[in-house]
Amino acid sequence: MQTWDHKLPIYQQLADQLAARLLDGDPAEGEALPSVRALASRYLINPLTVSRALQALGDEGLVETRRGLGIYVRPGARERLRSAERERFLNDEWPQLRARLRRLGIGPRQLNWEE
Amino acid sequence: MEPLIQAQGLTLRYGRKVAVDDVSFTIPKGRVVGLLGHNGAGKTTLMKALVGLLPSQGSLNVLGVDPARDRVALLERLAYIPDVAILPRWARVDELITLMSGLHPRFSADRARALIKRTSVSLADRVKSLSKGMVVQVHLALVAAIDAQVMILDEPTLGLDVLSRKAFYEMLIDEWCDGERSVLVSTHQVEEIESLLSDVIMLNEGKLVLSISLEEMDRRFVALSHDPAQAAAIAAAHPLLRYRVQGGSAALFDGPPPDSVQALGQRMRPSLVDLFVALTRAPEMNRTQG
Numbered sequence: 549m550q551t552w553d554h555k556l557p558i559y560q561q562l563a564d565q566l567a568a569r570l571l572d573g574d575p576a577e578g579e580a581l582p583s584v585r586a587l588a589s590r591y592l593i594n595p596l597t598v599s600r601a602l603q604a605l606g607d608e609g610l611v612e613t614r615r616g617l618g619i620y621v622r623p624g625a626r627e628r629l630r631s632a633e634r635e636r637f638l639n640d641e642w643p644q645l646r647a648r649l650r651r652l653g654i655g656p657r658q659l660n661w662e663e
Numbered sequence: 664m665e666p667l668i669q670a671q672g673l674t675l676r677y678g679r680k681v682a683v684d685d686v687s688f689t690i691p692k693g694r695v696v697g698l699l700g701h702n703g704a705g706k707t708t709l710m711k712a713l714v715g716l717l718p719s720q721g722s723l724n725v726l727g728v729d730p731a732r733d734r735v736a737l738l739e740r741l742a743y744i745p746d747v748a749i750l751p752r753w754a755r756v757d758e759l760i761t762l763m764s765g766l767h768p769r770f771s772a773d774r775a776r777a778l779i780k781r782t783s784v785s786l787a788d789r790v791k792s793l794s795k796g797m798v799v800q801v802h803l804a805l806v807a808a809i810d811a812q813v814m815i816l817d818e819p820t821l822g823l824d825v826l827s828r829k830a831f832y833e834m835l836i837d838e839w840c841d842g843e844r845s846v847l848v849s850t851h852q853v854e855e856i857e858s859l860l861s862d863v864i865m866l867n868e869g870k871l872v873l874s875i876s877l878e879e880m881d882r883r884f885v886a887l888s889h890d891p892a893q894a895a896a897i898a899a900a901h902p903l904l905r906y907r908v909q910g911g912s913a914a915l916f917d918g919p920p921p922d923s924v925q926a927l928g929q930r931m932r933p934s935l936v937d938l939f940v941a942l943t944r945a946p947e948m949n950r951t952q953g
Contacts, residue, residue, distance in 0.1 A: 594858065596861050597858065
């Protein structure tokens with residue numbers, strides 16, 4: 549059974565996982581997400597927690613609720629996610645990665661971009 | 664909104680022995696409540712009282728009735744799998760469905776057959792030919808086919824392998840939890856069930872030590888992971904529990920510790936199992952904890 553780490557609240561971890569799937573186009577923009585119950589059963593998470601995760605995605609402008617129909621991926625959601633991820637990489641991950649590369653004495657020439 | 668279950672000063676005895684001592688809690692609709700406690704903490708006793716199998720002192724209201732007085736009426740809208748549940752070994756699954764149709768006015772045979780279809784069990788199978796995990800799934804299918812508002816499960820997954828446990832909880836969430844009905848489930852597999860729960864009730868030696876929603880638990884309890892070098896400073900702030908986590912140490916506080924202490928570590932999500940350990944150990948062990 550899936551276990552959740554202790555760094556973040558479970559709803560936040562689920563929201564991150566669902567966002568990562570949206571970034572890969574699953575489901576595509578304009579399409580519906582699985583229902584709260586289907587997600588709850590798939591991830592074995594309380595439905596209230598699933599609703600909170602979907603709420604978080606809604607707050608970020610990634611999904612929207614269509615009354616009586618379900619929750620849909622908003623147009624432009626992927627681009628939005630991609631630019632947020634890009635920003636996070638450049639601000640948080642890249643400085644750490646660069647520092648590590650410098651420590652190891654790896655320069656641009658040793659890095660293979662073509663593979 | 665009237666809660667589905669309300670206990671106020673509930674005390675349960677076996678002869679002179681007090682098994683559940685002055686316990687108060689409520690369970691509203693649409694909740695999945697975990698009942699946690701060590702062996703002998705009073706979980707099974709409490710569940711028995713909720714379904715009217717034991718006389719109680721104090722006040723107890725389940726679905727608007729006193730369980731001990733109106734047990735028959737209560738059982739029309741309450742589903743229960745006791746820890747000692749068994750299905751007759753000689754019976755076929757479809758015979759059990761026929762039996763239940765005759766026994767319970769709110770049981771739907773169609774629904775039971777639909778639920779059985781989810782599993783790898785077929786209607787013609789005899790109970791004795793099924794694995795332990797399959798029997799428990801059949802049991803859940805039978806009980807979930809009752810149009811009830813409360814389900815009480817006493818260690819339903821005890822002795823099952825991980826796949827059977829997963830299938831059990833998938834069916835429970837998918838087929839039972841609809842935002843209106845509530846479930847009370849006892850288990851020792853705390854870590855596994857944590858994400859499924861909306862609330863938790865903890866018993867220790869018959870006494871209620873905590874009754875809280877997991878959302879509230881995340882707000883109230885603070886877990887800090889920290890460098891082992893800071894252990895003395897952290898201990899001075901009187902955490903409930905100190906424990907090891909991957910790559911270091913951690914401490915659990917009831918309420919936020921002083922800012923100076925918070926600055927020594929990184930805040931984490933408090934885990935239910937750590938909190939359970941912290942709140943159900945003997946106090947003298949807490950003092951010598953190093």
